[in-house]
Amino acid sequence: MAIIETDRLILRRFSPDDWKDLYEYLSKEQVVRYEPYGIFTEEDCKNEAVKRSSNEAFWAVCLKVNNKLIGNVYFNQQEPKEFSNWEIGYVFNPQYYGNGYATESCKAVIDYGFKKLKARRIVAMCNPENIASWKLLERLEMRREGHLLKNIFFKRDEMGECIWVDTYEYAILKDEWYGL
Numbered sequence: 001m002a003i004i005e006t007d008r009l010i011l012r013r014f015s016p017d018d019w020k021d022l023y024e025y026l027s028k029e030q031v032v033r034y035e036p037y038g039i040f041t042e043e044d045c046k047n048e049a050v051k052r053s054s055n056e057a058f059w060a061v062c063l064k065v066n067n068k069l070i071g072n073v074y075f076n077q078q079e080p081k082e083f084s085n086w087e088i089g090y091v092f093n094p095q096y097y098g099n100g101y102a103t104e105s106c107k108a109v110i111d112y113g114f115k116k117l118k119a120r121r122i123v124a125m126c127n128p129e130n131i132a133s134w135k136l137l138e139r140l141e142m143r144r145e146g147h148l149l150k151n152i153f154f155k156r157d158e159m160g161e162c163i164w165v166d167t168y169e170y171a172i173l174k175d176e177w178y179g180l
């Protein structure tokens with residue numbers, strides 16, 4: 001897995017030592033609210049850092065100034081592989097919101113995906129209530145292609161009932177990204 005460098009950031013593979021920085025954000029309810037998982041314990045983060053260190057889909061996003069890991073971008077090829085469709089996702093530490101770091105890192109991963117990984121189409125999905133997420137996708141100039149109604153659930157209520165949620169689907173083609 002290569003290293004991607006931007007003006008302010010280094011994107012690299014995770015290492016097991018990253019668990020503390022992961023814990024700083026994955027332990028927060030506000031961060032995992034729209035994710036398919038709940039908050040992580042320290043133990044969960046230790047295991048997760050080990051798992052991610054051998055998974056090329058997870059890019060650790062670090063500040064150049066001090067090497068602090070401030071979030072992650074997920075970028076994974078979908079099946080069937082011959083469609084060359086990739087999915088992007090992102091989770092950042094709230095202490096670093098509002099600085100354009102997620103935008104800067106996603107732009108770099110998208111560019112890397114189209115140029116180096118031969119992606120043809122990149123998609124993203126988010127809950128319409130997750131405004132920060134779809135605003136990011138629109139800053140990336142991805143197109144909202146669908147609003148699926150109550151198509152999925154990640155969590156259950158206190159009675160054990162599924163909490164069905166809507167999904168926005170976004171996408172961008174390689175030619176669109178490069179303005180061809």
Ligand SMILES: CC(C)(COP(=O)(O)OP(=O)(O)OC[C@H]1O[C@@H](n2cnc3c(N)ncnc32)[C@H](O)[C@@H]1OP(=O)(O)O)[C@@H](O)C(=O)NCCC(=O)NCCS
Pocket residue numbers: 030031032034035089090091092093096097098099100101102103104125126127130132133135136
């Ligand atoms: C989704 C998430 C990454 C967005 O974070 P974010 O801080 O809003 O996004 P960015 O880092 O790109 O920062 C953009 C903000 O910084 C501002 N900004 C400041 N400097 C900037 C710069 N150089 N470039 C771009 N934006 C900049 C923008 O105006 C924008 O602020 P606004 O929303 O008030 O207009 C974050 O909310 C998150 O991690 N959420 C929890 C996990 C999650 O829900 N993930 C998505 C699941 S689908």
